[in-house]
Amino acid sequence: MSLLEIRNLHANIDGTExxxxxxxxxxxxxxxxxxxxxxxxxxxxxKVLAGDEAYEVTEGSIMLNGVDLMEMEPDERAREGVxxxxxxxxxxxxxxxxxxxxxxxxxxxxxxxxxxxxxVAFLKKVKETAPTVDLDPALLDRAxxxxxxxxxxxxxxxxxxxxxxxxxxxxxxxxxxxxIDALRxxxxxxxxxxxxxxxxxxxxxxQRLLDYIVPDVVHVLVDGRIARTGGKELALELEDKGYxxxxxxxxxxxxx
Amino acid sequence: MTTMTTFIDTLNDTAAGDxxxxxxxxxxxxxxxxxxxxxxxxxxxxxxxxxxEWALHGGTAVQSPMNLDLPGTRRLVFTAGVFDEAASxxxxxxxxxxxxxxxxxxEDDQFSSLCMAAAETTLHVKVxxxxxxxxxxxxxxxxxxxxxxxxxxxxxxxxxxxxxxxESVTLESDGGTVLCTPITEIIAxxxxxxxxxxxxxxxxxxxxxxxxxxxxxxxxxVHTSTVPYGGAVCRTRLESHLCGETAHVDLRGLxxxxxxxxxxxxxxxxxxxxxxxxNMIFKHVLDDNATASFTxxxxxxxxxxxxxAVQTSRNMLLSPTARxxxxxxxxxxxxxxxxxxxxTTGRPDPAADFYLRARGIDKVTTASLLVWAFASEVLDxxxxxxxxxEAARRLMDMLPxxxxxxxxxxxxxxxxTA
Ligand SMILES: Nc1ncnc2c1ncn2[C@@H]1O[C@H](COP(=O)(O)OP(=O)(O)OP(=O)(O)O)[C@@H](O)[C@H]1O
Ligand SMILES: [Mg+2]
Numbered sequence: 113m114s115l116l117e118i119r120n121l122h123a124n125i126d127g128t129e130x131x132x133x134x135x136x137x138x139x140x141x142x143x144x145x146x147x148x149x150x151x152x153x154x155x156x157x158x159k160v161l162a163g164d165e166a167y168e169v170t171e172g173s174i175m176l177n178g179v180d181l182m183e184m185e186p187d188e189r190a191r192e193g194v195x196x197x198x199x200x201x202x203x204x205x206x207x208x209x210x211x212x213x214x215x216x217x218x219x220x221x222x223x224x225x226x227x228x229x230x231x232v233a234f235l236k237k238v239k240e241t242a243p244t245v246d247l248d249p250a251l252l253d254r255a256x257x258x259x260x261x262x263x264x265x266x267x268x269x270x271x272x273x274x275x276x277x278x279x280x281x282x283x284x285x286x287x288x289x290x291x292i293d294a295l296r297x298x299x300x301x302x303x304x305x306x307x308x309x310x311x312x313x314x315x316x317x318x319q320r321l322l323d324y325i326v327p328d329v330v331h332v333l334v335d336g337r338i339a340r341t342g343g344k345e346l347a348l349e350l351e352d353k354g355y356x357x358x359x360x361x362x363x364x365x366x367x368x
Numbered sequence: 369m370t371t372m373t374t375f376i377d378t379l380n381d382t383a384a385g386d387x388x389x390x391x392x393x394x395x396x397x398x399x400x401x402x403x404x405x406x407x408x409x410x411x412x413x414x415x416x417x418x419x420x421e422w423a424l425h426g427g428t429a430v431q432s433p434m435n436l437d438l439p440g441t442r443r444l445v446f447t448a449g450v451f452d453e454a455a456s457x458x459x460x461x462x463x464x465x466x467x468x469x470x471x472x473x474x475e476d477d478q479f480s481s482l483c484m485a486a487a488e489t490t491l492h493v494k495v496x497x498x499x500x501x502x503x504x505x506x507x508x509x510x511x512x513x514x515x516x517x518x519x520x521x522x523x524x525x526x527x528x529x530x531x532x533x534x535e536s537v538t539l540e541s542d543g544g545t546v547l548c549t550p551i552t553e554i555i556a557x558x559x560x561x562x563x564x565x566x567x568x569x570x571x572x573x574x575x576x577x578x579x580x581x582x583x584x585x586x587x588x589x590v591h592t593s594t595v596p597y598g599g600a601v602c603r604t605r606l607e608s609h610l611c612g613e614t615a616h617v618d619l620r621g622l623x624x625x626x627x628x629x630x631x632x633x634x635x636x637x638x639x640x641x642x643x644x645x646x647n648m649i650f651k652h653v654l655d656d657n658a659t660a661s662f663t664x665x666x667x668x669x670x671x672x673x674x675x676x677a678v679q680t681s682r683n684m685l686l687s688p689t690a691r692x693x694x695x696x697x698x699x700x701x702x703x704x705x706x707x708x709x710x711x712t713t714g715r716p717d718p719a720a721d722f723y724l725r726a727r728g729i730d731k732v733t734t735a736s737l738l739v740w741a742f743a744s745e746v747l748d749x750x751x752x753x754x755x756x757x758e759a760a761r762r763l764m765d766m767l768p769x770x771x772x773x774x775x776x777x778x779x780x781x782x783x784x785t786a
């Protein structure tokens with residue numbers, strides 16, 4: 113059984129159709145990358161997978177390990193194991209990161225029928241996990257993302273991902289805003305999470321990230337459809353020729 | 369005889385022999401109950417209480433006291449308006465319960481006239497020069513039907529003195545209405561520092577219509593916070609007079625209200641000296657048919673150069689039938705002045721909601737966390753520190769699923785302790 117199976121997915125926001133028929137299958141253990149021009153719908157796809165109610169899904173289906181996600185609320189999907197690292201993590205002043213994350217971790221554990229973590233066990237897990245993405249644990253005493261630098265926000269997203277032990281990880285431009293060293297650290301953090309059961313959907317504009325997180329499959333999203341799918345060499349080709357090449361090329365190939 | 373004339377007679381009878389009280393009764397008699405044509409009472413419907421035959425004082429202890437756990441504070445308990453010596457800690461030096469009410473210097477309105485006419489005692493707190501008094505926790509608890517309680521407190525802090533006061537008012541209606549009209553007056557001498565928090569709890573038959581009046585001299589710093597948790601109506605009139613250079617006041621308020629509750633703040637800050645600063649932040653979270661009104665008036669006198677006044681009112685609406693009214697009013701007669709005011713009203717941020725839920729936190733807990741996040745800006749500033757936890761705990765108890773939130777860890781650490 114596939115880990116993630118997206119069939120003919122159409123989604124609107126405020127009456128505008130953004131996703132116009134996406135088909136995509138991620139096998140357990142696989143890393144897929146999605147590239148594509150600004151505004152092509154990459155973040156929309158990520159948010160629709162995570163269940164953002166701002167979008168209306170008009171057609172299609174999303175299955176995770178054979179379970180239909182479509183009727184599930186965002187929190188139910190997260191507890192089922194979907195994790196989306198936000199392109200723009202939201203600042204929530206007044207709520208401590210530590211508190212929020214413990215509530216999240218325990219919600220997931222409870223759903224899986226596992227024992228919830230008390231304060232001590234939680235801190236232990238934090239101490240083990242923070243170094244894997246080189247995250248300053250002092251950030252966790254602050255409010256959720258509040259006043260974090262761009263890079264700190266991205267690291268914090270990967271840190272949350274590691275803490276929550278998801279099965280399907282969607283990373284939306286986690287590399288943008290990171291300096292070269294941070295990029296390597298974050299990529300290593302992601303690679304450390306690679307496992308035979310877990311799948312990744314890595315959205316990026318830069319081939320550079322894919323040097324570190326080597327994808328099995330690369331998709332190019334154009335205008336709400338997957339215009340091209342290939343191996344990791346597709347990313348290199350794109351870097352070389354730009355999106356214009358895909359767009360013109362797909363004119364006959366997919367009829368978009 | 370009408371209810372009103374009977375009531376005035378009762379007021380006059382109890383005030384007889386005390387010229388300050390009879391004068392206050394006369395002022396009330398002359399103006400009568402406020403009505404909506406009165407600018408300051410535009411959003412308050414007083415019809416439910418106008419025709420009540422009030423008993424002055426009376427009533428009993430409440431059945432569910434607020435029970436704030438504030439270690440190291442002196443508890444002074446007033447039950448049904450009467451000082452309960454047995455239930456109180458010893459009065460520290462400088463603190464007296466006086467049977468002759470002191471005159472207040474602040475401007476009067478109908479409710480404060482009423483209070484001054486009806487009050488039999490005043491809690492008088494005097495803090496000497498450079499003295500830091502123990503934190504006082506003044507507890508007012510009244511349960512009754514158609515009873516009027518009129519707590520009075522006058523706080524005078526001499527130069528360089530410091531004081532923190534927590535007032536907790538718990539009202540319970542028992543087959544009628546309870547009206548409480550507390551007046552607290554703070555007179556801060558040069559460089560004095562005073563913190564006052566007033567927490568009010570009540571039910572659908574209780575009204576709390578009170579006044580807090582502040583006078584701040586050179587370099588004095590006064591902070592007040594008003595947190596109405598419950599009661600049909602909670603109205604606070606805040607009068608601040610910055611009369612000495614570089615004086616500073618911080619006035620904050622937070623209310624989380626549902627049902628048909630009404631919360632209102634009528635605030636006036638007068639900058640009468642140079643280089644004074646004032647900071648006002650009032651937040652309301654409104655559910656069901658609750659309403660909130662905020663009127664914030666800033667007066668800058670001629671010659672009060674260098675004034676810096678910042679006023680903010682924010683409303684979070686959780687239901688389409690909740691209403692918030694916000695009226696800033698500026699009257700400025702000096703030219704080198706910075707006065708800003710901002711007001712926002714809206715629903716909880718859907719982006720924040722999605723972010724928390726996308727991490728697995730359920731809908732109800734997320735909603736409560738977002739209310740908490742909105743409210744914490746006011747609660748985080750409460751003094752003493754133990755009050756922050758207590759006030760947070762009470763707030764969380766009111767929120768759906770809030771009992772699962774832990775007030776000791778949900779707040780981010782303050783930068784000074786981080
Ligand atoms: N509320 C809205 N109403 C109409 N169009 C919208 C709305 N919100 C987003 N869009 C549009 O949806 C399209 C897809 O946006 P999306 O964020 O998914 O793009 P993206 O591929 O992630 O782009 P980027 O590479 O810049 O991150 C954009 O054209 C955007 O303007
Ligand atoms: Mg995007």
